[in-house]
Amino acid sequence: MQNRSAALQAFVDAAETAFKERAQGEESRRSVSRSFSALAAPADKPRATPANEGSRLPVCDAHLDQMIDPTRFPDADLAALAETFRALEPALSWSKRKGTTAAASDTFDQGHANTLIIGPGGLERRTDVWLGVSLLAPDVRYPDHDHPPEETYLCMSRGEFTHGGSDWFEPGPGGSFYNSPGILHAMRSGSEPLLAFWLLLTA
Numbered sequence: 001m002q003n004r005s006a007a008l009q010a011f012v013d014a015a016e017t018a019f020k021e022r023a024q025g026e027e028s029r030r031s032v033s034r035s036f037s038a039l040a041a042p043a044d045k046p047r048a049t050p051a052n053e054g055s056r057l058p059v060c061d062a063h064l065d066q067m068i069d070p071t072r073f074p075d076a077d078l079a080a081l082a083e084t085f086r087a088l089e090p091a092l093s094w095s096k097r098k099g100t101t102a103a104a105s106d107t108f109d110q111g112h113a114n115t116l117i118i119g120p121g122g123l124e125r126r127t128d129v130w131l132g133v134s135l136l137a138p139d140v141r142y143p144d145h146d147h148p149p150e151e152t153y154l155c156m157s158r159g160e161f162t163h164g165g166s167d168w169f170e171p172g173p174g175g176s177f178y179n180s181p182g183i184l185h186a187m188r189s190g191s192e193p194l195l196a197f198w199l200l201l202t203a
């Protein structure tokens with residue numbers, strides 16, 4: 001079995017605490033619980049190339065450092081999540097979303113970045129659970145999109161979300177919500193950048 005680095009394990013532990021504390025509703029709590037039960041065992045296959053060097057996009061250089069500053073969070077679980085993520089971040093590869101741009105703002109292309117910590121192409125490559133994060137510059141509307149796996153979001157900033165044709169809603173920092181399998185969803189930032197973690201359970 002692959003050994004997880006101490007830094008990645010610390011992040012997984014912080015994410016487990018925060019997601020479990022903040023998940024809303026029975027379906028989300030079950031999904032989060034099952035996800036972290038699976039993550040208790042590191043993936044079997046080490047990635048071919050050690051992930052020593054990540055890559056940022058310009059939007060990361062513009063906004064990320066302020067968004068993952070642990071001192072921004074009065075709540076200890078969110079501060080720990082930010083701190084452990086910040087420690088991993090230099091090894092992460094950020095990229096733009098591939099696929100449709102339905103309903104996206106014209107600021108979207110240059111104004112967003114995603115990275116996977118765990119999942120295909122992540123620091124820990126596996127397919128059963130994906131844990132990633134999205135960064136949006138101010139005034140960016142992400143495309144409407146959907147995917148088969150169910151998903152729990154954990155917001156680390158202000159910003160609005162919609163799913164299943166709902167009105168836009170704002171969970172706020174530490175807010176969490178659940179996307180059922182296949183539901184159409186999107187997010188948008190206002191005058192501040194948006195940062196949100198997402199946890200997908202495929203199995």
Ligand SMILES: [Fe+2]
Nearest residue numbers: 147151185198
């Ligand atoms: Fe999603």
